Each structure stands twice: as C-alpha cells, then as structure tokens.
Amino acid sequence: MPSARRHSTPLPSTVLAALVLAALACAGAGPACSKQVSESSLEAGAAAPTSGPLAHPCSLLLRDDVQPILGSDLKLTEEPAGAATDARCLWSVAGGRGFVELRVQNPPQGLVAFKKANAADRKALQGLGEAAFTQAHAQGGRVDVYKNGLSFFVQVLPPSRQEAAPALDQATTAARAVAGRL
Numbered sequence: 001m002p003s004a005r006r007h008s009t010p011l012p013s014t015v016l017a018a019l020v021l022a023a024l025a026c027a028g029a030g031p032a033c034s035k036q037v038s039e040s041s042l043e044a045g046a047a048a049p050t051s052g053p054l055a056h057p058c059s060l061l062l063r064d065d066v067q068p069i070l071g072s073d074l075k076l077t078e079e080p081a082g083a084a085t086d087a088r089c090l091w092s093v094a095g096g097r098g099f100v101e102l103r104v105q106n107p108p109q110g111l112v113a114f115k116k117a118n119a120a121d122r123k124a125l126q127g128l129g130e131a132a133f134t135q136a137h138a139q140g141g142r143v144d145v146y147k148n149g150l151s152f153f154v155q156v157l158p159p160s161r162q163e164a165a166p167a168l169d170q171a172t173t174a175a176r177a178v179a180g181r182l
Contacts, residue, residue: 053150053182054081054106057089061102061154065177066091069170070098070159081106098159100174104152114146125172128179134168141168143175148182 053060058078066074075094081087086106092099109117115131122133122144129147136142140157156171 053104053152054087056080057087057102057104060104060152060178060181061089061091061100061174062177063091065174066100069100069156069174093159096159097157099155099157100170101155102152102174102178103155104150108150111146114144114151128175129182132175132179134172136165136168139167141165141171143168143171145175145179147179150182152178154178 056078057080058076063074063076070091070093073094073096075092077088077090077092079088079090081104084107087104089102090099091101111130122135125132125134125143128143128145132143132145134141134143139161140155142153142155144153145151154171154175156167156174158167158170
C-alpha cells in the first residue's frame with residue numbers, strides 16, 4: 001500500500017508565537033503543562049489588542065481632524081483590531097458622500113516590508129515617521145505611514161467632487177495629526 005503524502009502548510013505567525021510563548025512558560029514543568037498550554041493556544045488563537053491604537057484607532061483620528069474636510073454632520077465607525085485584522089476608524093458624512101479613513105495594520109509589518117510594498121507607484125513624503133508615501137486617486141488621496149513600529153494609512157474621499165490634489169493635501173494633514181499622536 002503506498003504511503004500517504006503529507007502536505008505541510010506553514011503556521012500563521014500568531015499561532016507560532018503563541019506556541020513559542022507556551023513552550024517557554026512550561027520549560028521544566030513537565031509534559032502535561034506543555035500539552036495543555038499548546039492546545040489552548042491553538043484553540044484560542046492570538047488575543048485581540050485591548051489597549052492602544054489597535055484597540056482604539058479613533059483615539060488617533062479625531063473629529064477636529066476631519067471636520068475641516070467633511071463638515072460637521074459626521075458619522076463615526078470604529079473597528080478595533082482583531083487577532084489578525086486591522087484596526088479601522090471611519091469618519092463619514094452622515095447620509096452623504098465623503099469619508100476620512102484611518103487603518104492601522106495588525107499585525108504591523110516591518111519597515112523594510114513597508115517600504116517595498118509602498119514604493120511602486122507612490123511618492124515619498126518626509127517628516128511623518130520612519131517612512132511615508134503619498135498616492136493620489138482619481139477622486140481622493142491616501143498617505144501610508146510607518147512610525148514607532150506601526151504602519152497605517154489615512155485615506156480621504158471628499159464630500160464634493162474635486163481634483164485629487166486637494167484630497168491628497170487633506171490626507172497628508174490628517175496623517176500628520178495621527179503620526180503626532182503616536
């Protein structure tokens with residue numbers, strides 16, 4: 001009878017990190033501890049952040065930052081990061097067109113990966129962190145920033161149709177405010 005082939009799939013980094021921490025916690029405690037901790041780590045996955053910008057992204061992008069762009073009739077949507085999902089703060093025009101979005105990446109990527117991912121069609125921007133890039137869209141603008149080990153972007157779609165240049169300036173101003181709070 002032919003032997004079955006096993007296909008190996010790499011473990012997600014969050015599961016791998018949980019297993020490493022479990023192994024360190026049980027060092028010298030015997031096999032029962034190691035089995036119990038590794039099984040519970042795999043079942044639970046990585047925990048969602050409970051504090052900081054990943055748990056409260058709207059603590060970085062405030063009403064005062066977006067009111068000059070969108071006006072005063074605003075709707076707020078905040079989505080804290082999950083175990084492996086981005087944190088998101090979305091300010092939008094209540095019942096209308098236009099938004100300012102902040103997305104904080106989770107897990108954060110390293111600086112080298114951030115630069116590679118953002119180098120293709122974007123222009124470098126100085127003074128916002130270790131690295132920053134801008135990108136104008138047909139009707140909006142986006143700024144990607146890496147600062148203090150976090151990567152995030154601010155994206156603006158203005159409530160009225162306008163050229164991309166003002167929206168890019170607005171996204172840059174909002175990104176500066178966010179970076180200043182990190």
